[in-house]
Amino acid sequence: MRARRSAPVSRRERTGIVALAVPDLNEPYFAELTSLFVTRAHERGLSILIQQTAGGHEREVDIANGVGLPPIDGLIHIPRSLTVGDLTRRTAPGPIVLLGEHIQVSPFTHVTVDNKAGTDAATAHLAAAGCRRVAFVGRRDARPSDAADQRFAGYRQAVARLGLSEDVELIATVDAFTPEEGRRAMSEMLGQGVRCDGVVCSNDSLAFGVLSALQDAGLVVPRDVAVIGFDDVHAARFSTPALSSVAPDDSALVEAALDELERQMSTPPGMDMPVRNVVVGARIESRASTAR
Incomplete structure (x- = not known):
């Protein structure tokens, strides 16, 4: 301080x-x-x-x-x-x-x-679960967000430190932190043939949409793709499956x-x-x- x-x-x-x-x-x-x-x-x-x-x-x-x-x-x-x-x-x-x-x-x-440390820990959590191609859903370009920037930086920091895949196709930009945007971003990534075994989301709302898109694609969470959010909102305990999250x-x-x-x-x-x-x-x- x-x-x-x-x-x-x-x-x-x-x-x-x-x-x-x-x-x-x-x-x-x-x-x-x-x-x-x-x-x-x-x-x-x-x-x-x-x-x-x-x-x-x-x-x-x-x-x-x-x-x-x-x-x-x-x-x-x-x-x-x-x-x-x-x-x-x-x-x-x-x-x-x-x-x-x-x-x-x-x-x-x-x-x-400490948003940067939070997503660094979230990425490391997925790596510890065996994930090597970890996507990030929640970067903001058109409408910048300081929180999203810090959370993206934490993800990139962990990816580099842990030797995970650094493919740019694993990074999805969103216009808002909503379930709709999470679902759209994940659906587009899958539709383009991008494959990942883990997803770090900028917040839990995006993660709920990601879970929905993965289910629609016939993928099983966490067997096929592990997902973690950020904020640990109350609803995270009741999603299917229950959502892991960074809890401030x-x-x-x-x-x-x-x-x-x-x-x-x-x-x-x-x-x-x-x-x-x-x-x-x-x-x-x-x-x-x-x-x-």
Whole structure:
């Protein structure tokens, strides 16, 4: 955890309300993370005001500036298109904590998961199960994603270290992290005659679509192809077969974000605040989809 110095934090009378800006509540991971934030904030005597941004730049800037929001004590923001420049020009400065990979270097406290290490471990997990041609479903080009970039980098790092196949045909690009895109990407790969014995997916939603495409192709998971996702959403336990996944330490993530926000909220007006970069770990939840 690294510390820097930031500008003084302004303060006003406490409201007991903290805003949480999330990209998409249709994505199971964000829905589950939001629920955890609500629970843990309540335990601290705080209420969460949920704002969905769809990753849109204008919407993310408005929330950072407090546009359309009631008075709040602070903001936890999961940005997708916000920039450091946008944040330094905030018209409603106050306590703020950034979550995720999009902005990692800035004069603002940041909390994230070690995504690169997570997919490195996921790829190594498949290699330990005997997989040698491990595909990756979830690279983003047309609509870049910092999380996808880090997860792809972790996969490539493990592939090189473990001497696995580096065929570019094993890498599938998606437009969104949805089951539909996972199914499409896997179906196209199989339709082009590409064969793999393992698949690392950028998230669990993509992995659910990959499982469906493999079943449609008459392939048995994990006998023919082992599959692992990322996020360990609740539904992963109930897919067929149950999905192995990289499980971020969401409890540590939420507690760190709330700790850092409350630290800013309790700092006297005008005092300089040390800026922190907190990285939480992840573990492999091994289930039937990789039990070869």
